[in-house]
Amino acid sequence: MSRYIRTEFNRNQVGFIPESYDDKIADDNPVRVIDALIDSLDMEKLGFTYATPKKTGRKPYDPKDMCKLYTYGYFEGIRSSRKLEKECHRNVEVMWLLKNLKPDFKTIADFRKDNKQSLTNLFKQFSSICKELGLYGKEMIAVDGSKFRANNSRRKNYTKGKVKKQIAHFEESANKYMELLAASDDFESNETVKLSKEEILAKIADAKKKIEELTELGKRIEEEGEISITDPDARHMGTSNNGTDISHNVQIAVDSEHHLVVAVDVVSSPADQGQLYNISSKAKEELELSLEDELIVLADKGYYTGEELQECEKHNMTTIVARPKLATPNGEEGYSKDKFIYNREDNSYTCPQGHKLPCKSKESTKNKKYTNYKACRSCPVKKKCTNAERGRQIIRGPLEEIYERADERYFENKELYKQRQMIVEHVFGTIKRGLGFSYFLLRGNEKVKAESSMHFFVYNLKRVINLMGAKKLTEYFKACILLHFLNITKNKQKWVQNVILSCPNVA
Numbered sequence: 001m002s003r004y005i006r007t008e009f010n011r012n013q014v015g016f017i018p019e020s021y022d023d024k025i026a027d028d029n030p031v032r033v034i035d036a037l038i039d040s041l042d043m044e045k046l047g048f049t050y051a052t053p054k055k056t057g058r059k060p061y062d063p064k065d066m067c068k069l070y071t072y073g074y075f076e077g078i079r080s081s082r083k084l085e086k087e088c089h090r091n092v093e094v095m096w097l098l099k100n101l102k103p104d105f106k107t108i109a110d111f112r113k114d115n116k117q118s119l120t121n122l123f124k125q126f127s128s129i130c131k132e133l134g135l136y137g138k139e140m141i142a143v144d145g146s147k148f149r150a151n152n153s154r155r156k157n158y159t160k161g162k163v164k165k166q167i168a169h170f171e172e173s174a175n176k177y178m179e180l181l182a183a184s185d186d187f188e189s190n191e192t193v194k195l196s197k198e199e200i201l202a203k204i205a206d207a208k209k210k211i212e213e214l215t216e217l218g219k220r221i222e223e224e225g226e227i228s229i230t231d232p233d234a235r236h237m238g239t240s241n242n243g244t245d246i247s248h249n250v251q252i253a254v255d256s257e258h259h260l261v262v263a264v265d266v267v268s269s270p271a272d273q274g275q276l277y278n279i280s281s282k283a284k285e286e287l288e289l290s291l292e293d294e295l296i297v298l299a300d301k302g303y304y305t306g307e308e309l310q311e312c313e314k315h316n317m318t319t320i321v322a323r324p325k326l327a328t329p330n331g332e333e334g335y336s337k338d339k340f341i342y343n344r345e346d347n348s349y350t351c352p353q354g355h356k357l358p359c360k361s362k363e364s365t366k367n368k369k370y371t372n373y374k375a376c377r378s379c380p381v382k383k384k385c386t387n388a389e390r391g392r393q394i395i396r397g398p399l400e401e402i403y404e405r406a407d408e409r410y411f412e413n414k415e416l417y418k419q420r421q422m423i424v425e426h427v428f429g430t431i432k433r434g435l436g437f438s439y440f441l442l443r444g445n446e447k448v449k450a451e452s453s454m455h456f457f458v459y460n461l462k463r464v465i466n467l468m469g470a471k472k473l474t475e476y477f478k479a480c481i482l483l484h485f486l487n488i489t490k491n492k493q494k495w496v497q498n499v500i501l502s503c504p505n506v507a
Helices: 030-039 063-075 081-090 092-097 105-114 116-132 160-183 197-224 276-286 306-314 373-377 400-412 419-434 445-468 470-485 490-502
Strands: 140-149 157-159 226-228 235-238 244-255 261-267 295-299 317-321 341-343 348-350 356-358 368-371 393-396
Touching: 030 063, 030 092, 030 445, 030 470, 063 081, 063 092, 063 105, 063 116, 063 445, 081 092, 081 105, 105 116, 105 445, 116 445, 140 276, 140 419, 157 160, 157 197, 160 197, 197 226, 226 235, 244 276, 244 419, 244 445, 261 276, 261 445, 276 295, 276 306, 276 317, 295 419, 306 317, 306 400, 317 400, 419 445, 445 470
Parallel strands: 140 295, 295 317
Antiparallel strands: 140 244, 157 226, 235 244, 244 261, 341 348, 348 356, 356 368, 368 393
């Protein structure tokens, strides 16, 4: 007798009790939230293709059904159109969600390709829903960037040095074939030549053609700095594991209240420098904050640039940004610039040894110079301060006051700054490990923005389900559908939605 757990189940036996797909989907299953959410959206307003079907021709798939399929796929870490097609045939949740529709992989892939902006709008629309639900604190955000591998191989990425190296290789190859051609006057009698004259000429022509192509590519690189053939917007970037790859830099802003992503952008710049105001202003706009409304912005030292800090100040965004470590003349033991105290009263600096460095530049000079060479000559710790024979000089640029205010805010709010990691860094970890998004499938800036927006929309959806519960959220979206159908006014609509959300029996 078998000692294993067995059942009397017969695969060929017809069930006696009829069972619907709906019976197999639990009330608190997130797939019900996806279904109700997408049904509550105005697909035409979001710009989806076939949102209003034509009266003639072949019937298209409803964009709501396709959007449900993609949302479910990204929710479960399934991005491939072929894998999504397979799920339509075997996954009960997908069969329930699509009412047993089975689009082929080409149709699935085309939907994502043809609705780039609409998928970006979907992220923004869900952000609006989060605002209605009061899930954004609107007081503080944390920003960060992370590299995601592009759909472009290293072989198809060119820099000035790489082009120069390849041109030299093909020139050498062409010269070798030219020498072989010159040394082989009598091809019939020369047994050392394994190629015919026509084959050698073809090899030379191929090498020259490649040199011409690379020369043209080199001219473009002079203007652009770097070129990726497959994905023109991808660039060679450093990655978190100290390696390099052809990537895109994904920038996000996360609200501190419930760690929901407020704004997403994808840039070709490998560094975060120059992105602070860009992503912060997008977040402020998304949160519907006016110029008078203050927004605290937390960012790491990669965002520390005077121009960006100044722009944020102009638009009432209070930045708390870590300062990069300043260079010192003699390593750890030396005196960096921050050890010199600026005296606004007499426009001078005081060095760590107490000597004053007066300004030596004219008032109109942009970058002013401060020196006291006499004091430097007799200073006992000169080597700790500078290697220059004459002595130390301090340069004060036009944005120095911006830096000083930023540094003061950072040192006064170190405890607040510590929240940055908890707010924003785990988001990328969840996206990469939990949702399987560490590389792009699509190519080109517009498409990768849509792809990343879709991932962060799903991340936010998961967060909201965890915060509110699937059953309550499903009822909320069903109420939205009903209120829209009945054309109920906005004030009445909000009142009914609040009743749904506060209902104790919808947990």
